[in-house]
Amino acid sequence: MVIYTVTGKVGQAGYLDIANSGDIAGKNIYVNMTNRCPCSCVFCLRQTKKMMEGNSLWLKEGEPSVDKVMDLFAPYDLSVINDLVFCGFGEPLERLHDVCEVIDRLKAKYPNLKVRLNTNGLANLIHGRDVTPELEGRFDTVSISLNAPDAEEFLALTRSKFGIQSFDAIKEFAVLAKAHVKNVVMTVVEKVMPEEKIEACRKICEELGVTLRVRPFEE
Numbered sequence: 342m343v344i345y346t347v348t349g350k351v352g353q354a355g356y357l358d359i360a361n362s363g364d365i366a367g368k369n370i371y372v373n374m375t376n377r378c379p380c381s382c383v384f385c386l387r388q389t390k391k392m393m394e395g396n397s398l399w400l401k402e403g404e405p406s407v408d409k410v411m412d413l414f415a416p417y418d419l420s421v422i423n424d425l426v427f428c429g430f431g432e433p434l435e436r437l438h439d440v441c442e443v444i445d446r447l448k449a450k451y452p453n454l455k456v457r458l459n460t461n462g463l464a465n466l467i468h469g470r471d472v473t474p475e476l477e478g479r480f481d482t483v484s485i486s487l488n489a490p491d492a493e494e495f496l497a498l499t500r501s502k503f504g505i506q507s508f509d510a511i512k513e514f515a516v517l518a519k520a521h522v523k524n525v526v527m528t529v530v531e532k533v534m535p536e537e538k539i540e541a542c543r544k545i546c547e548e549l550g551v552t553l554r555v556r557p558f559e560e
């Protein structure tokens with residue numbers, strides 16, 4: 342499933358292909374273009390083979406081309422949606438170039454389209470350069486998973502292939518992204534971490550000059 346809506350129900354039942362989503366007016370539309378990711382977070386559904394193969398966000402036929410994604414969007418009027426959100430079952434910026442091309446083509450048709458990126462914040466390590474200038478004019482919001490208040494805990498949770506430098510890298514990514522994107526937020530999930538750790542995350546975000554969003558916990 343490449344383009345979908347989220348119903349609020351947890352798990353697979355919560356994802357609906359855009360074709361089965363009914364009236365899309367006012368809804369967030371999610372785009373899932375890759376299953377690649379440099380992390381293997383302990384809480385990620387990608388971790389078990391069964392979940393990977395059974396999950397509707399697993400791209401069984403491989404990554405869709407930019408043309409294919411545009412074909413999937415073609416029947417819909419995106420002028421009526423809320424946000425277009427790049428996220429899914431992998432790290433969207435693994436396909437930086439293709440994601441940018443999809444946005445550029447969509448914005449040519451819908452100049453007022455609001456676009457959000459949900460990311461692990463590791464794109465600069467993935468690509469070995471500062472990619473944040475490429476976010477400018479494309480994304481209105483960048484939402485980075487902070488996950489933890491320190492580098493050790495971050496690594497233990499995400500098992501990032503880039504190792505202990507990953508935590509500093511996502512903080513740097515947030516600061517660099519601010520120069521190019523209006524709204525940069527970092528997120529943690531409520532209940533999975535004690536209040537004092539959420540406070541520590543809040544302090545980190547204050548120092549970085551970004552907003553902390555505490556996402557609701559879903560069983």
Ligand code: SF4
Pocket residue numbers: 378379380381382384385386387429430431432461499
């Ligand atoms: S960064 Fe996201 S997609 Fe990647 S392993 Fe973690 S939760 Fe899963």
